[in-house]
Structures are given as structure tokens and as C-alpha cells.
Amino acid sequence: MSRIRFAPSPTGYLHIGGARTCMFNWLYARHIGGEFILRVEDTDQERSKKEYLDEILESIEWLGMNWDEIHYQSKRFDIYREYAQRLVKEGKAYEKEGAIFFKYDFQSVEIDDVIRGKIVFNELPKSEDVIIKSDKSPTYNFSCCVDDALMKISCVIRGEDHISNTPKQILMYKGLGFDVPKFAHVPLILSPGGGRLSKRFGATSIREYKEMGYLSKAIANYLLLLGWSPGDNKEIFSLDEAKDIFEISKVNKTGAVFSIDKLNWVNAEYIKRMKVEELTDLVESFLKTKDFLPQGVERSYLEKVASLFQGRIFKLSDLVDWARFCFYDDFGYCEDTKTILEKDFSKEIEALIKKLSVINDFNIEVIEKEFRATIEELGLKMKNLVHPTRVALTGKRIGPGLFETMEVLGKDKVCQRLNKLIDYWKQGGSNA
RNA sequence: GACCCCAUCGUCUAGCCUGGUUCAGGACAUCGCCCUUUCACGGCGACGACGCCGGUUCAAAUCCGGCUGGGGUCGCCA
Numbered sequence: 001m002s003r004i005r006f007a008p009s010p011t012g013y014l015h016i017g018g019a020r021t022c023m024f025n026w027l028y029a030r031h032i033g034g035e036f037i038l039r040v041e042d043t044d045q046e047r048s049k050k051e052y053l054d055e056i057l058e059s060i061e062w063l064g065m066n067w068d069e070i071h072y073q074s075k076r077f078d079i080y081r082e083y084a085q086r087l088v089k090e091g092k093a094y095e096k097e098g099a100i101f102f103k104y105d106f107q108s109v110e111i112d113d114v115i116r117g118k119i120v121f122n123e124l125p126k127s128e129d130v131i132i133k134s135d136k137s138p139t140y141n142f143s144c145c146v147d148d149a150l151m152k153i154s155c156v157i158r159g160e161d162h163i164s165n166t167p168k169q170i171l172m173y174k175g176l177g178f179d180v181p182k183f184a185h186v187p188l189i190l191s192p193g194g195g196r197l198s199k200r201f202g203a204t205s206i207r208e209y210k211e212m213g214y215l216s217k218a219i220a221n222y223l224l225l226l227g228w229s230p231g232d233n234k235e236i237f238s239l240d241e242a243k244d245i246f247e248i249s250k251v252n253k254t255g256a257v258f259s260i261d262k263l264n265w266v267n268a269e270y271i272k273r274m275k276v277e278e279l280t281d282l283v284e285s286f287l288k289t290k291d292f293l294p295q296g297v298e299r300s301y302l303e304k305v306a307s308l309f310q311g312r313i314f315k316l317s318d319l320v321d322w323a324r325f326c327f328y329d330d331f332g333y334c335e336d337t338k339t340i341l342e343k344d345f346s347k348e349i350e351a352l353i354k355k356l357s358v359i360n361d362f363n364i365e366v367i368e369k370e371f372r373a374t375i376e377e378l379g380l381k382m383k384n385l386v387h388p389t390r391v392a393l394t395g396k397r398i399g400p401g402l403f404e405t406m407e408v409l410g411k412d413k414v415c416q417r418l419n420k421l422i423d424y425w426k427q428g429g430s431n432a
Numbered sequence: 433g434a435c436c437c438c439a440u441c442g443u444c445u446a447g448c449c450u451g452g453u454u455c456a457g458g459a460c461a462u463c464g465c466c467c468u469u470u471c472a473c474g475g476c477g478a479c480g481a482c483g484c485c486g487g488u489u490c491a492a493a494u495c496c497g498g499c500u501g502g503g504g505u506c507g508c509c510a
Contacts, residue, residue, distance in 0.1 A: 009510045125506050133508035140510045164505040233458045259443055262460045312472045386469035398471035
């Protein structure tokens with residue numbers, strides 16, 4: 001049975017790079033029918049926080065992954081000390097000032113990397129390293145090595161920033177008499193400017209993306225596109241589909257620049273392909289956490305709003321800007337609507353109100369019919385009436401199709417808002 | 433500085449392993465046209481890459497070497 005692990009350190013939130021490494025591990029494990037193990041590397045008691053751990057586990061699940069085992073290094077200190085002690089007895093390590101140092105028995109070290117092939121190190125910067133600190137906690141390279149061996153990890157999949165740790169670890173495996181596992185070093189995700197993904201580049205944690213209204217499946221899908229490709233020009237696929245065809249050896253060697261534009265596109269694709277009911281669920285809980293929904297908004301209404309915007313938003317948070325008029329009456333007219341409102345169309349709008357107010361079944365077909373009839377009778381062009389009407393209803397010059405917008409808002413609100421625009425003109429254009 | 437990794441359109445990538453089918457395919461972004469009540473969506477199209485130099489070969493994006501460029505690591509952090 002193959003055993004694969006992801007080993008996060010709870011000293012920060014799960015960021016994009018970690019999430020992707022986790023996905024590669026999970027995908028590989030599931031693809032070969034192996035076990036997926038989470039190993040929490042919480043040896044740094046000072047910096048490890050429960051808050052971070054909770055967030056990491058939550059993000060992993062949110063992205064659609066599960067695990068078979070979870071271990072905590074903070075509970076295994078005895079084990080690390082025992083193995084370190086063994087090295088001391090064998091003369092491969094020694095104690096000094098309360099710490100234990102491992103002496104590298106260095107010749108030349110070769111890594112057989114599943115993604116990169118052979119990597120050869122001909123020299124190492126040091127001839128020894130601390131494996132147990134003076135506070136008796138293990139150092140990263142040592143606990144990592146002991147655990148990967150004891151937990152029978154068959155392939156260590158991690159970021160390429162660990163390549164230079166690998167020769168030291170291999171020497172430790174050998175010193176301890178352990179079998180050396182396979183390694184696969186995946187490329188890093190880069191900032192748009194090149195270089196490491198950093199806080200300087202906006203959001204980096206999965207949680208932040210969730211809060212911006214990105215869907216878990218879209219993020220998982222996009223992250224997978226960074227460094228791996230199904231190879232058939234397919235770009236939209238689920239973790240589950242990927243699982244069936246994923247090959248760790250097919251992961252790229254080159255670092256990939258994170259593109260918010262492409263993430264937006266993927267996210268929009270997911271939103272478009274979703275059933276309205278499903279989208280409404282997401283919209284509802286998202287807007288609730290943003291404290292955006294007024295009291296008493298009905299589910300059926302929310303569903304109409306979701307459907308109205310389904311094809312035109314990139315992320316859920318776009319609704320906060322664009323769909324405000326669906327929930328609140330207190331909006332003013334945007335600055336850029338001035339040119340539209342310059343000309344007074346009171347008479348025409350009044351005629352429109354008259355036509356609309358007598359409609360019984362206020363649906364899109366009837367609305368459009370009456371709207372066009374009004375245009376016809378007044379000898380106007382569509383845009384003459386469409387633009388001011390949209391501004392009256394939404395406060396903006398751009399938005400969803402006018403007639404569906406009217407249907408969603410309903411007759412009363414439509415007429416009321418149209419009258420408000422007439423008042424605006426009466427008062428000589430003051431934004432009441 | 434030392435060690436290591438990497439190198440196809442602006443970006444993500446397919447192709448590279450098993451050289452010819454590729455004057456290099458797809459996607460995002462950008463631009464144009466169409467659709468149209470606005471903005472999007474959708475449709476169509478344009479722009480746009482094998483870093484450079486050598487070598488191997490009848491033939492190289494594909495194999496080899498060098499150079500250049502980018503990245504990573506050098507903590508009793510992980």
C-alpha cells in the first residue's frame with residue numbers, strides 16, 4: 001500500500017502554494033489507490049497556533065480533499081530523541097550544549113526525483129547539523145526524515161524549495177538505516193512580477209479567496225492548471241476527474257506565475273455552469289456572511305437575482321457592487337450616468353409608467369411588448385428610453401438586460417423608481 | 433558568494449522522453465468584427481513564442497555542450 005503525505009506547518013494560513021502541493025499529494029495518493037496522510041509539523045511551539053491548524057484543515061476539506069490519518073509531530077518528541085540518541089551511540093552524532101548534532105557522512109548525494117530526474121550534489125554547505133535543539137525539540141530535517149521513514153511514506157511530494165534539504169535528509173535516512181523514499185519536487189507558484197508569492201501580491205491564503213467569493217471547485221481547478229495539464233486542451237475539470245488521469249511524473253518543472261485574470265475566468269465558468277438553485281445557495285450564504293442581505297429577503301427572490309447575474313459576474317463579491325439595487329432603494333445615480341440624464345424624458349417615462357402600471361402578469365414578455373409599444377407610439381429609438389430607465393431602476397448605466405431586471409424588481413418597485421427619476425428631473429437634477 | 437533547479441506566445445500550457453506528420457496547437461489577457469437596449473455572455477477573427485551560440489544528424493522546439501536569463505536554498509524556522 002502506497003502512503004503519501006502532506007505536511008503543513010500551522011504557523012500560518014494555508015496559502016495557494018501549499019494548497020496546490022496538497023492537491024498534488026492527494027491526487028497522487030487517490031490515483032494509485034494509496035493512503036493520504038496529514039502530518040502536522042508543529043514542532044515550533046512558539047509559532048504554531050491552533051487557529052492556523054483549524055484554518056488549514058478547514059481549507060483542505062473545503063477544496064474537496066480528505067485524509068486517512070493525521071499525526072502531530074508535537075506528540076512525537078520522544079521518538080525523535082530516541083532515534084537521535086541511537087545515532088549518538090553509533091558515533092554518527094554527538095551532544096554539545098544540550099543539543100545533538102548529526103555528522104554528515106558525505107560522499108556525493110544523488111536524488112532520483114520523479115519529476116526532475118537525477119539531481120546530484122557534490123558538496124554540502126555544512127558537515128554537521130543540529131537534529132535535536134537544546135530545548136529537546138527536533139529540527140525540521142530530522143523529524144521530517146524520521147517520520148517519513150516511520151510512517152512508511154513511499155513518495156515525498158513537496159515544493160522545490162525543499163530540494164536543497166533533500167541531500168541532508170537522505171544522509172540521515174542512511175545514517176538511521178532507513179530506506180530512502182522516492183521524491184517529487186513540484187515547482188513553485190510565482191508572483192506576477194516573478195519571484196516568490198508574497199503578501200505584497202494581495203491575497204495568498206485560501207481563506208482570503210473564499211472571502212472574495214471564489215468557489216472552492218474553481219480554485220482547485222485553477223491551481224491544478226498551474227503546473228499540470230490533462231493534456232487534451234481541457235481546462236475545466238473537477239478534482240475527481242483529475243484523480244483518474246493524474247500522473248505525478250507529468251507535473252511541470254517550471255515555476256508558474258499566478259494569474260488573477262485566469263482565476264476569474266475559471267470561477268466565472270463554474271458560476272455559469274451551475275444550477276441556479278446551487279448558485280443561490282452559495283450567494284445566500286456568501287451575502288449573509290458579508291452582512292449584505294436585508295431582513296426578510298425571500299428565497300424565491302434571491303433565486304431570481306442569482307439567475308439575473310449568473311452569466312455576468314466573476315466572483316460572488318461582484319454582487320455587492322452590481323446587485324445592490326436588487327435589495328436596497330436608497331441608491332443614487334452614478335456619476336457616469338450624467339450624460340444619459342442630461343435630457344429630460346419625463347413625458348416619455350410617464351407614458352411608460354402608464355403602460356406598465358396596468359399590466360397584470362408582470363413578466364418579461366409582456367413588459368417588453370409594452371415597452372416597445374411605448375417606443376413606437378412616441379416615435380423614439382430603443383436606447384432613448386432604455387438608458388434612462390436602467391438608470392432609474394439600478395442607478396447605473398450598465399447592468400443586466402433591462403426587461404429581466406424589471407421582471408425581477410416587480411411592477412411596484414419599477415413604477416416607484418421611474419417616478420423617482422421624474423422627480424429628479426423636476427428638481428432640476430438633484431440626486432435625492 | 434557557494435550549491436541546486438528551471439528556460440515554448442505578456443501569462444498558463446500542448447508538443448520534447450520515442451528527432452521529420454508543427455513555417456509550433458489550446459486557454460487567459462489584449463485588439464477588431466458580429467449579435468445587441470448598456471455592460472457582459474456567445475460567435476468569428478487578429479496579435480503573439482521554441483532565450484542565445486555551437487555541436488550531433490539528411491533533418492532539432494525536440495538530443496548534447498556552453499552562455500545568458502530567471503528562481504530556490506544556505507537558521508537550534510518549517
